[in-house]
Amino acid sequence: MSLTIKRQNHRIHPCNASRKNELLSRLAAQYDDKKILIVTAGAAEQIIVPEGKNIALVNDETLAQAGDLACDVLISYDLPEKALVYMARIAKSRDYALVLMDAEEQKRLYGIETLLGRTIIQEVITGFEPDFGIAAEKKSKEEAKARRAARDEENARRDERPKRDFKPRLDTDRSKAKRDDRGFRDDKRPSNKDSKPRFIGKDENGKPIFEGKTRERNHYIDGTPRSDAEKAQRTPYANKPKFFGDKTKSAEGEKKPYADKKSFGDKKPYGDKKAFGDKKPYGDKK
The missing domain is CATH 3.40.50.300 (P-loop containing nucleotide triphosphate hydrolases)
Structure with missing residues (x-):
């Protein structure tokens, strides 16, 4: 046809x-x-x-x-x-x-x-x-093309705007003195290292809990303030409670001298043992 x-x-x-x-x-x-x-x-x-x-x-x-x-x-x-x-x-x-x-x-x-x-x-x-x-596909493509053109025009206008002049970052780090002058950002944190610990509460056994531990209180016992006599002791652990099973250390003068121990010469000499030659020869076995 x-x-x-x-x-x-x-x-x-x-x-x-x-x-x-x-x-x-x-x-x-x-x-x-x-x-x-x-x-x-x-x-x-x-x-x-x-x-x-x-x-x-x-x-x-x-x-x-x-x-x-x-x-x-x-x-x-x-x-x-x-x-x-x-x-x-x-x-x-x-x-x-x-x-x-x-x-x-x-x-x-x-x-x-x-x-x-x-x-x-x-x-x-x-x-x-x-x-x-x-x-419909052609119309959709034309709409997408129009959106791309509008987006490109907006990007071109944004690129033409004057850019901000940012100051360069300092190469040298800040000194420790400047950091200390700023203080703490959080008001709840103590700014003085020598301040006394803050009482937080008690644990499940009723023992007081403090924010920090210093020698100002008996933290191992009940958290009460320490007296001047307790602070002057030789070791900060002198008031530590004694628990079951701990052995009491004797004074340095009560230690037994080393001479009281048995000397090495008290041991039986090796010669008292049977010599190796007293054993039956291997050939005597059945």
Whole structure:
């Protein structure tokens, strides 16, 4: 089957199904000086035919029986199930073949383009933009491109702003004296190292608990303040309580001298032991 229609005159106008009659009126007004044939595969009751002497409406069965029927502009109100039926449609047109395609009919387009051997140009008419297919993808790409352009313009304006002049960081560290002058950031922490420990509370055994331990209190006993006599003792652990099992250390003068221990000479000499030769020879064993 040979086609006389040029590729640029064979177009698909995607639109939503609810607006097909509006788009049909727009196309009929555009080609009002030509003979227009409207073809449908379904019921013709839902189609509103525009007024005009040169406009006719038929279905695929009537078109197949009318062998000599021809037109200048063929408008397919919908796409048929079979691709051969659509090929019989466009064979009746001399100049233009236009298709009104909705979302449900989009799946039938692949078989038609396969049989035709080429793709059909899809053109979206302004004011009838659909929410599906290539037109929706194209619209989404255009919106994304506009957002990227706005973002790049904003970044360019941000780069043109004068930058703040930051002072360079000192290479030398602060001295310890400056750090000490600042004091503590937390008011609860003591700033004086010689201050007395703060009473926190008591543990489960009733023993007082303090924030720090110094020699000012008996921390091993009950936490009471120490007297001057207790502070003057030789060791800070002199008031440590004695527990069961501790052995009392004797004074240095009561230690037994080393001479009281048995000397090494009191041991039996090695000669009192039986000599090795007293053992029975190996050959005497059974």
